[in-house]
Amino acid sequence: MERGNGVAVGVEAISKEFPGHVALKGVDLEIEARSFTTLLGPSGCGKTTLLRILAGFETATSGRVTFDGRDIARMPSWKRNIGFVFQNYALWPHMSIRDNIAYGLKLRKLGKEQIAERVAESLRMVGLDGRAEAFPGQLSGGQQQRVAIARALALRPNVLLLDEPLSNLDAKMRIGMRQELLRLQREVGITAVYVTHDQEEALEMSDQVAVMHDGRIDQVGSPQAIYETPETAFVASFIGHVTLLGGVSDGAGGFRPDLPIAGTLPAFSGALPNGRAQLVLRPEDLDLVDDVEQAHLRGTLVRSSYHGRGYRSALRLADGTMCEVDHRRPVAAGTGEEAGIRVGAAALVPESDDYYREAAPEAEAAEELVAAPAA
Amino acid sequence: MPSNDLRERVEPLEETLAPPAPVPVKRRASRRPGVWLLVALGLLLLLASTIVLPQLRLVGEAFTDDGGFSFANFIEFFTTPRFQEAILNSLVVAVVAGVLACAVAVPAAYVLAQFDLPGRNGFLTLATMATVSPPFLGAYAWVLLLGRGGILTTQLRAWGIELPFDTIIGPGGIVWVTVWATQALVFLLAYDAFRAIDPSLDEASSSVGAGPWRTRLRIVLPMAVPALVTGFYMSSMKIFTDFGTPLIIGGGTPMLPTAVYYEFLSEVSTNPAIASAGSLVMLGVACIALALQQWALRRRTYASVSSRRRPLQPVRGVKKGLMIAYLGVVFGLSFVPHLVVVGTSLLTWKAGILKWIPTFDNYVRLFDENLEVILMSLLLAGIACVLCVIVAVLVAYLTVRRRYTVISPALNVITMVPYIIPGTVLAIGLILAFGSGPLILTGTATILVLAYFIRRIPYVTKSIEAALTQVHPALEEAAMSVGAKPMRAFRQITVPLVRPAIVSGGTVGFLQMVTELSATVMLYSVPFITMTVVIFTNAMQPASPFGVASAMTVVLMLAVYIPLYFVRRKFASVTSV
Ligand SMILES: Nc1ncnc2c1ncn2[C@@H]1O[C@H](COP(=O)(O)OP(=O)(O)OP(=O)(O)O)[C@@H](O)[C@H]1O
Numbered sequence: 001m002e003r004g005n006g007v008a009v010g011v012e013a014i015s016k017e018f019p020g021h022v023a024l025k026g027v028d029l030e031i032e033a034r035s036f037t038t039l040l041g042p043s044g045c046g047k048t049t050l051l052r053i054l055a056g057f058e059t060a061t062s063g064r065v066t067f068d069g070r071d072i073a074r075m076p077s078w079k080r081n082i083g084f085v086f087q088n089y090a091l092w093p094h095m096s097i098r099d100n101i102a103y104g105l106k107l108r109k110l111g112k113e114q115i116a117e118r119v120a121e122s123l124r125m126v127g128l129d130g131r132a133e134a135f136p137g138q139l140s141g142g143q144q145q146r147v148a149i150a151r152a153l154a155l156r157p158n159v160l161l162l163d164e165p166l167s168n169l170d171a172k173m174r175i176g177m178r179q180e181l182l183r184l185q186r187e188v189g190i191t192a193v194y195v196t197h198d199q200e201e202a203l204e205m206s207d208q209v210a211v212m213h214d215g216r217i218d219q220v221g222s223p224q225a226i227y228e229t230p231e232t233a234f235v236a237s238f239i240g241h242v243t244l245l246g247g248v249s250d251g252a253g254g255f256r257p258d259l260p261i262a263g264t265l266p267a268f269s270g271a272l273p274n275g276r277a278q279l280v281l282r283p284e285d286l287d288l289v290d291d292v293e294q295a296h297l298r299g300t301l302v303r304s305s306y307h308g309r310g311y312r313s314a315l316r317l318a319d320g321t322m323c324e325v326d327h328r329r330p331v332a333a334g335t336g337e338e339a340g341i342r343v344g345a346a347a348l349v350p351e352s353d354d355y356y357r358e359a360a361p362e363a364e365a366a367e368e369l370v371a372a373p374a375a
Numbered sequence: 376m377p378s379n380d381l382r383e384r385v386e387p388l389e390e391t392l393a394p395p396a397p398v399p400v401k402r403r404a405s406r407r408p409g410v411w412l413l414v415a416l417g418l419l420l421l422l423a424s425t426i427v428l429p430q431l432r433l434v435g436e437a438f439t440d441d442g443g444f445s446f447a448n449f450i451e452f453f454t455t456p457r458f459q460e461a462i463l464n465s466l467v468v469a470v471v472a473g474v475l476a477c478a479v480a481v482p483a484a485y486v487l488a489q490f491d492l493p494g495r496n497g498f499l500t501l502a503t504m505a506t507v508s509p510p511f512l513g514a515y516a517w518v519l520l521l522g523r524g525g526i527l528t529t530q531l532r533a534w535g536i537e538l539p540f541d542t543i544i545g546p547g548g549i550v551w552v553t554v555w556a557t558q559a560l561v562f563l564l565a566y567d568a569f570r571a572i573d574p575s576l577d578e579a580s581s582s583v584g585a586g587p588w589r590t591r592l593r594i595v596l597p598m599a600v601p602a603l604v605t606g607f608y609m610s611s612m613k614i615f616t617d618f619g620t621p622l623i624i625g626g627g628t629p630m631l632p633t634a635v636y637y638e639f640l641s642e643v644s645t646n647p648a649i650a651s652a653g654s655l656v657m658l659g660v661a662c663i664a665l666a667l668q669q670w671a672l673r674r675r676t677y678a679s680v681s682s683r684r685r686p687l688q689p690v691r692g693v694k695k696g697l698m699i700a701y702l703g704v705v706f707g708l709s710f711v712p713h714l715v716v717v718g719t720s721l722l723t724w725k726a727g728i729l730k731w732i733p734t735f736d737n738y739v740r741l742f743d744e745n746l747e748v749i750l751m752s753l754l755l756a757g758i759a760c761v762l763c764v765i766v767a768v769l770v771a772y773l774t775v776r777r778r779y780t781v782i783s784p785a786l787n788v789i790t791m792v793p794y795i796i797p798g799t800v801l802a803i804g805l806i807l808a809f810g811s812g813p814l815i816l817t818g819t820a821t822i823l824v825l826a827y828f829i830r831r832i833p834y835v836t837k838s839i840e841a842a843l844t845q846v847h848p849a850l851e852e853a854a855m856s857v858g859a860k861p862m863r864a865f866r867q868i869t870v871p872l873v874r875p876a877i878v879s880g881g882t883v884g885f886l887q888m889v890t891e892l893s894a895t896v897m898l899y900s901v902p903f904i905t906m907t908v909v910i911f912t913n914a915m916q917p918a919s920p921f922g923v924a925s926a927m928t929v930v931l932m933l934a935v936y937i938p939l940y941f942v943r944r945k946f947a948s949v950t951s952v
């Protein structure tokens with residue numbers, strides 16, 4: 001059904017300075033009408049700030065925001081026809097669920113019957129019909145979350161802005177809500193901008209992912225593009241577990257790694273940098289081989305564990321880098337012994353120290369999990 | 376997020392939201408958030424002209440002699456024996472009575488906070504009631520009781536018992552009365568502090584072998600020091616600036632507020648310049664006291680992280696009896712005035728002499744002769760209270776939410792200024808500013824309303840500010856995201872959410888306004904007479920109709936305690952501190 005009224009959103013060179021802190025450093029982003037765009041990035045990178053600028057809660061220090069090409073700098077939030085789902089729900093505790101949803105509709109001077117209809121419809125959409133008379137405090141966290149979404153959707157906004165709307169839910173609820181949210185967004189035909197720091201969520205839901213990093217957008221693209229052809233070390237490392245190996249790229253497909261690699265690597269996907277570069281290796285693109293002669297790389301097996309559909313092993317390469325490999329067959333080598341790695345696919349990114357390091361405690365805990373199955 | 380139980384208290388805003396169509400179709404070009412800026416500027420103007428301007432006039436007056444800048448007034452003030460004595464008396468009485476109030480209240484607060492005693496809520500209610508008693512009630516009642524011809528004095532003499540003193544009137548009387556009048560303030564602060572101490576702290580202390588007294592002195596008491604400092608500061612400043620008590624029971628003992636009052640208003644020789652200098656001296660002492668309090672509190676606020684409630688220790692036998700007896704004596708003496716007033720309002724008075732004949736005549740006469748006075752008091756306080764609440768809500772909102780770089784801090788500071796201005800000083804400033812010049816307010820009801828408004832604005836603003844910081848700003852943003860303009864979001868989302876604070880803050884403000892004396896007595900003029908003025912004038916004259924004055928005091932107490940009762944029933948803890 002084509003009842004969508006989503007607008008195209010343009011973000012042009014937006015910067016935002018808070019006293020003593022620059023939250024956004026020149027952000028550009030094109031968002032198609034009725035599409036689902038995710039802002040993905042680590043904590044503090046400026047996702048919420050960008051979303052709040054789109055909503056009109058903050059004014060950008062410089063730059064332009066457009067809705068369908070029109071500059072909306074002078075348009076206050078109450079005229080933007082947006083829906084905003086706050087991370088902490090922000091339901092009005094002194095109003096019933098019905099009143100929470102109806103509030104904006106009343107402001108739009110809809111008729112009584114129309115309001116009742118819309119409220120009922122929105123509640124049905126989020127599976128909460130029958131709870132209209134409850135107050136926010138009487139609902140569970142997940143239910144409040146859905147009310148917040150219903151409140152935003154009931155208005156048929158031009159743009160739906162969601163700030164980590166699922167972050168407080170348990171894993172199962174979160175997966176259910178993702179599907180629900182996507183269905184609603186498609187059904188109503190709204191432009192959605194969705195903030196998250198969960199890469200899986202971003203890849204699964206989006207038409208377009210913008211990976212943010214320290215006040216900038218590092219890369220914008222489809223989920224596949226972001227995953228398969230990362231343009232920066234940060235993007236590569238933020239999404240999935242990767243191994244980065246330094247070297248020199250000639251810009252024409254040739255790459256000379258610092259660490260000797262035997263044989264020829266497969267052709268690299270994506271843009272080819274010129275000069276210092278890093279080879280991006282994802283565990284699922286690698287394989288462990290018993291015959292060390294066939295291997296591109298060699299390493300010492302540190303641990304190996306079974307995951308149901310295969311094994312994931314960690315190897316320490318000659319320069320000390322840890323490399324994770326997914327493989328179907330068990331390894332012949334025991335812990336501490338040498339094994340070979342074959343590269344099935346790889347990408348190149350310009351070298352940078354600026355990649356995403358995962359939290360240290362997790363890595364340490366993993367070190368202890370030594371479980372090498374005997375051949 | 377604000378607590379969910381707001382829900383039970385705040386009914387849905389159906390009535391304000393219901394009519395969909397007849398919302399005025401005024402499409403003003405309010406593109407920018409200019410509404411709030413205008414409100415902020417308006418408030419700044421209002422507060423600057425009513426709070427800052429009078430104080431500046433006061434400063435100007437104090438430093439002017441023969442039309443030029445001069446310290447002459449201060450030199451005269453400090454070299455006149457009458458004033459020297461007044462300063463000394465005021466300081467000594469404030470410190471002595473403050474110390475005694477702490478000495479009386481802290482042990483009482485400790486036993487109630489530590490031990491499982493019957494009547495806990497009763498004592499807490501009494502303490503709260505005591506903090507909002509009319510300020511001069513104690514003096515009035517104790518003089519009736521123990522003055523030269525007092526009820527108890529004569530009665531005891533008739534029974535052949537001689538009191539060690541002839542009359543309670545004098546500096547000792549001031550101390551006696553103010554100790555019992557202010558101990559409840561210290562009591563409540565100390566009680567809260569003792570209750571908040573993490574129980575594992577004293578458990579830890581006894582686990583390393585400290586006996587209970589050692590623990591009390593080394594662990595519990597130091598933890599309560601901030602509350603004690605604040606309690607001492609508040610009670611001694613209350614005593615220092617009290618006007619009614621020294622005049623009624625001081626027997627001519629010169630004290631600063633009374634000396635300044637006479638210097639400004641007495642019929643014999645008035646000297647506004649000297650009175651202004653004296654006012655500034657009072658203000659200076661108040662500032663120094665506040666600075667000392669702040670200094671003493673520095674680095675002394677221990678955040679209590681315990682979520683465990685402090686258990687009440689069981690106690691039995693003689694110990695329990697002694698504790699209850701002690702609490703009974705403390706609160707008994709604090710409420711002697713209330714009982715005396717109720718009692719004497721129901722007895723017959725002949726030419727200032729009490730006859731033990733029960734009667735309702737006093738009330739009949741009161742409502743015959745003084746009904747307007749009662750209504751006038753309630754009306755003036757009511758208007759001032761509404762004004763105070765409106766301004767307080769706006770100022771609190773502007774300082775918590777709309778951080779205009781200059782205006783918001785300025786508003787915040789100006790609203791806090793009256794916190795240290797004694798009533799007498801405030802009144803003199805208002806008379807100087809509005810007794811002549813372009814806007815003359817003296818002799819009107821407006822000046823009383825203004826005085827009440829100014830005196831309470833810091834307290835009401837603070838309580839609403841505290842509530843506002845608990846309301847997440849996203850709630851208002853959510854309203855704007857669905858299309859509400861800023862003012863509407865403020866009215867329909869934020870204001871209902873801080874309504875408990877508005878109601879309780881406003882009520883406490885009202886109680887204090889209705890019992891205000893020190894500014895009222897300088898600013899009132901016929902026909903705008905309040906109950907406090909009538910009671911005070913009666914107390915000052917021998918052989919006046921004490922029965923009627925007592926009846927009026929009872930009415931005043933009802934005007935205070937009935938609202939307090941309702942607010943307390945609705946919102947758990949309401950105190951004036
Ligand atoms: N009002 C403010 N004043 C000062 N600094 C701010 C303000 N709001 C945000 N910042 C800063 O701007 C940066 C970006 O904040 P933002 O809230 O946009 O991060 P985020 O990407 O949403 O992070 P998270 O995933 O943790 O929510 C942070 O470093 C933050 O400290």
Ligand SMILES: [Mg+2]
Pocket residue numbers: 047048049163
């Ligand atoms: Mg955020």
